[in-house]
Amino acid sequence: MSSIAAYYNGKTVLITGATGFMGKVLVEKLLRSSPGVKAVYILVRPKAGQSMQNRVVTMVKCKIFDRIREEHPNFHEKIKPINAELTQPNLAISPEDAQELASQINVVFHCAATVRFDEPLKHALLLNVRGTQQLLLLARQMQKLEAFIHISTAYANCPRRYIDEVIYPTPVDPQRLLDLVEWMDESLIQEITPKLIKEWPNTYTFTKALAEYLIVQEKGNLNAAIIRPSIVGASWHEPFPGWIDNYNGTSGIFIAAGKGILQTIKANIDAVADIIPVDVVINITLAAGWYTAVHRPKSMLVYNCTTGGTNPFCWGEMEDYVRSAFKRFPLDQPFRTPNAIITSNYLIYQYWITVRHKVPALLYDLYLRLTGRKPRMMKIFNRLHKMIMLLEYFSCQSWEWNSDNLTMLINQLSPEDRKLFSIDVRQLHWPEYIENYCLGAKKYVLKEDLSGIPAAKQHLRKLRNIRYAFNTTLLVIIWRVFIARSQMARNIWYFVVSLCYKFLYYFKASSTLNH
Numbered sequence: 001m002s003s004i005a006a007y008y009n010g011k012t013v014l015i016t017g018a019t020g021f022m023g024k025v026l027v028e029k030l031l032r033s034s035p036g037v038k039a040v041y042i043l044v045r046p047k048a049g050q051s052m053q054n055r056v057v058t059m060v061k062c063k064i065f066d067r068i069r070e071e072h073p074n075f076h077e078k079i080k081p082i083n084a085e086l087t088q089p090n091l092a093i094s095p096e097d098a099q100e101l102a103s104q105i106n107v108v109f110h111c112a113a114t115v116r117f118d119e120p121l122k123h124a125l126l127l128n129v130r131g132t133q134q135l136l137l138l139a140r141q142m143q144k145l146e147a148f149i150h151i152s153t154a155y156a157n158c159p160r161r162y163i164d165e166v167i168y169p170t171p172v173d174p175q176r177l178l179d180l181v182e183w184m185d186e187s188l189i190q191e192i193t194p195k196l197i198k199e200w201p202n203t204y205t206f207t208k209a210l211a212e213y214l215i216v217q218e219k220g221n222l223n224a225a226i227i228r229p230s231i232v233g234a235s236w237h238e239p240f241p242g243w244i245d246n247y248n249g250t251s252g253i254f255i256a257a258g259k260g261i262l263q264t265i266k267a268n269i270d271a272v273a274d275i276i277p278v279d280v281v282i283n284i285t286l287a288a289g290w291y292t293a294v295h296r297p298k299s300m301l302v303y304n305c306t307t308g309g310t311n312p313f314c315w316g317e318m319e320d321y322v323r324s325a326f327k328r329f330p331l332d333q334p335f336r337t338p339n340a341i342i343t344s345n346y347l348i349y350q351y352w353i354t355v356r357h358k359v360p361a362l363l364y365d366l367y368l369r370l371t372g373r374k375p376r377m378m379k380i381f382n383r384l385h386k387m388i389m390l391l392e393y394f395s396c397q398s399w400e401w402n403s404d405n406l407t408m409l410i411n412q413l414s415p416e417d418r419k420l421f422s423i424d425v426r427q428l429h430w431p432e433y434i435e436n437y438c439l440g441a442k443k444y445v446l447k448e449d450l451s452g453i454p455a456a457k458q459h460l461r462k463l464r465n466i467r468y469a470f471n472t473t474l475l476v477i478i479w480r481v482f483i484a485r486s487q488m489a490r491n492i493w494y495f496v497v498s499l500c501y502k503f504l505y506y507f508k509a510s511s512t513l514n515h
């Protein structure tokens, strides 16, 4: 039997962020691969008027659990939700629940975080740094704890070009920053944020770096490890190919491109698109949990989980794969034909933004106004441009990550484990993966039915004909205006027309002769 699966059987596991994108994949894989796991505690907060219990009921009904529902219909009985809010002191966990966790938990997986790039610094610090600090405090009270696994990001140290599997010191002590935001006025924090985060592009990556450093400072003798995935994409194989449930990272860009809204994006065609499938990240996480608990490495291990070093591919190739994926599986009712152009040149980008985004948006909004509807296209484009601007830092540069610890982990796996917890991305075939990714975005994010594909293709043909007609009309108008003003243009025009006439005459004459 697989050593990893066997290890988790009989264990009690705590997962934070279980309702999130990666958390759900983790819960599913853990329960499916180790059906003997004793219990999976998850920290959940009430949200958007939904109680914690209702949220868990909704979560287990999610499509991602379809496979395990078939294999182990009572899987949900192992899931034990605990009411918690990570930004609050003691994680807002009741003393009774804290007591239960302290006496039961064997392994902690800490996934919860805010992943928004525009998160105000105070909130990002309270959740990503103080939340981690409070969880460490709780973990240190857990009598049976064997491993504490923290999910960070490969971009936590993005101001560096080469990133080793070590914890780098941060420009400011995490605790001092936490103390500062405790008393400082929010507007003042907003104002000094660029000075505090220094070379980091956003509060997300900055606070993830602080959290890593804080773990080194405050883990005591906890047996901990850190997982650093790059851009987490749809699943490769498990529980089924192409599973994705949000608009983060590349997913939102793919969807916007598929809907024909995004027609240009700022990215370097030669920069590495370091996407790693979510199921690979979760397999690495479970394998690292097993290795940390069983082998108890002397120092805390950091695992850089990236694809650029072993199976690189770049944004330029991605452009083609995404286009051809949406040609085969078009999204319903696209605004325009999916045909996104990538450029890293500022002027060219501004030109494309004007011609391919703003002008069509203005025309469409004008049409909506004239037909008595509320204009909305310009608003959508403004949000899209903000998103592109926030992603630009990652799409225009490449990084190099050392992955010796990951290679070591792969070498530690038995043949059985390698099959059940596949983490080797060298076999990943990018065109096929991207096609499944785009199809997954259609099925699981947009919840579009595949039976609508013929109608979507028909719609695309209609859009193409409209484009041809529009371009031809525009050309004729421009040419007519030009002809009216220039003798030379008129001469060229008469020359072309007479040439066409002669050609037609010759063609007609030769076909008459043939008969």
Ligand SMILES: CCCCCCCCCCCCCCCC(=O)SCCNC(=O)CCNC(=O)[C@H](O)C(C)(C)COP(=O)(O)OP(=O)(O)OC[C@H]1O[C@@H](n2cnc3c(N)ncnc32)[C@H](O)[C@@H]1OP(=O)(O)O
Binding pocket: 115, 116, 117, 118, 153, 154, 155, 230, 231, 232, 247, 248, 249, 250, 251, 252, 253, 254, 255, 256, 257, 265, 267, 315, 318, 319, 322, 340, 342, 383, 386, 387, 390, 391, 394, 395
């Ligand atoms: C073909 C060429 C490829 C080239 C391609 C290059 C890409 C280069 C990627 C690099 C990627 C780096 C990734 C670093 C690796 C980590 O570690 S990052 C972890 C992942 N984190 C992220 O990606 C977060 C980035 N996103 C954000 O920070 C925020 O979403 C933004 C961009 C600031 C936007 O904020 P916002 O305008 O307030 O919008 P947001 O609240 O997100 O969404 C509002 C609504 O719009 C919906 N929505 C959002 N996006 C969309 C969309 N695209 N379509 C439709 N609806 C959408 C949401 O679902 C939401 O709906 P409701 O929930 O309200 O019903």
Ligand SMILES: NC(=O)C1=CN([C@@H]2O[C@H](COP(=O)(O)OP(=O)(O)OC[C@H]3O[C@@H](n4cnc5c(N)ncnc54)[C@H](OP(=O)(O)O)[C@@H]3O)[C@@H](O)[C@H]2O)C=CC1
Binding pocket: 016, 017, 018, 019, 020, 021, 022, 023, 043, 044, 045, 047, 084, 085, 086, 087, 110, 111, 112, 113, 114, 115, 127, 151, 152, 153, 154, 208, 228, 229, 230, 231, 232, 233, 246, 248, 249
């Ligand atoms: N997605 C990616 O591309 C990458 C992600 N990562 C890391 O992976 C981890 C998981 O990311 P991902 O699954 O994508 O993120 P999601 O945004 O999908 O999930 C975040 C999770 O954290 C929970 N959470 C947020 N705020 C709180 C709070 N105040 N109290 C309790 N729980 C809270 C959310 O719960 P709720 O449902 O209540 O909001 C949700 O379960 C993060 O640590 C992230 O930094 C690293 C690299 C890339």
